[in-house]
Amino acid sequence: MMSMQILHRWLAAIVGLQLFIWVATGLAFNLIDSQHLNGNHYRQKMTAPPVDTASALAEPSQLLLQFPTQTVSAITLDNVLGKALYRVTSDKGKFGFWATDLSPVKLEPDQLKQLALSSYSGSGQVIAIELANDVADKYAASSALYRVDLQDERNTHIYVDATTAEVVAHENWGSNLKQLLFMLHFMDYLPDNGVSFNHIAIRIVATIVLLLGISGAILVIRKLKHGQYRIGRAHSENNTLILLSPDNEPLETITIHHSGMLDALNHHKERIRTSCGGGGQCGMCRVKFIDHPPLATDQDRSKLTDDQLNDGIRLSCQHQAMGGCVSLVNAAQLRHYIKLSSILD
Amino acid sequence: MVIMDIDFIRGKHLTHKATLTIPTDKTLISIGEVLRHFPGATRVNLYPSANEPRYQVVLADRVIFISAYNGQPVQQVTQAEAALMVNQVFNGSTNAMTAKLVTENAPSELNPRLLPVWQFSINDTVNTRLYISATSGMLVTQRHDYWRLFDIMWMLHIMDYEDREDIHNPLLSLMSLLALMTVLTGLALVFVAFANKPSERS
């Protein structure tokens, strides 16, 4: 069976990056003032003058006749650019009609501009008006959705629906950043499908992250149980390691520069070769602690026999560095050490 | 949270509003007449309530509801009418339903701006509640136990254990920072563990 540690490591490798993105974007939402992410920074309530009744208005019931097959849930009389208009909400969408003759609304660029500006409290000039029907779905707007760009320090753009004469949304760089953060936070990497956090990819990754958390918690609890957490560096006056050959002939004296024993032994050069890099999996970092062998860890026990443990052999990657004598345990380690020394010296 | 479909949480499946349509059988009072009566109206909305089509008239300082059949103002929607609306939109049995008028102190599951409302407890297995506006007579929202569960998870998610709405609270900042450091050191460890493959064989 795969050990918990290897499982934990692979889970981390698979979802680590997304986990990072989740935490980082979450922190961004937490720290960034909502005002900075607010698309409606320059949005103002449109002043609505009373509906103009100078010319006779058509009845809403006449409009209903135009929608014989649809369920109409509301007809709203509104006042836009000084003219009365009806907006019909049906199961097929929203439609605008001028209230005097019931002709369909289709705002001209000039009217779009005027309407956009009436919802805008900033001082920027309109610099462009463009059809933006590619994002119509996102705003539940008709295909006659236009984007009115303003020249201000927030890069405000105002979306206006030309067939309902409605200001659909205000956006600026802040709200664009917010959408980017949401895209990352929701893993919504496919563009333009609205913001959703219920898709299969995020469910899979979230489940793996949960397993990552559980396996990590199990590892921590195990270590705690075995008293393998120590606070601070092991206290020792002695700051030098004496490395011995398997036959206890002195090879080298090393000053301790690292907190881990393997790192201390491999200071500046790889005196002891490993393949798991300190993960407690390969067993290649084993050395014999001559003076006071530390308490054996789970990893020691899984890689070493009882006899070896009794001899003071430990996985150096699993222990803290401490001064004293440490010996290599086999001929292969010695060969590697000699070869390395001959190349470097 | 990602497992629980958000439309389900919002209770979209509990009700169907699509059947509500403005009836065309009887003549409605003329919009011109409404405007003559309320010359300050900035917006007029014709909609189907459970009883009859109504005009919602938006004035500078208030909103008024009147019957579109006879122009009578509707001060407050009766329980009978609200119950009729529930029966029209709710997908399920309303046999065990109980009603309560809420005019102040909105329950935590309801936005106080929606008051006053008729609260209908369906008394089913997931404690569904439908809220009907006591001014317009329209369904404003629906809640069930899964929504309440999601709300608790949201509280845990943003670590605002009191009001469940402040995502800028310092506890969350602290925990997120710690989590960020944990993830970064974790990623570094993963990198070390996988990158430190055996050096070339001799």
Ligand code: FES
């Ligand atoms: S380095 Fe692999 S077990 Fe210690």
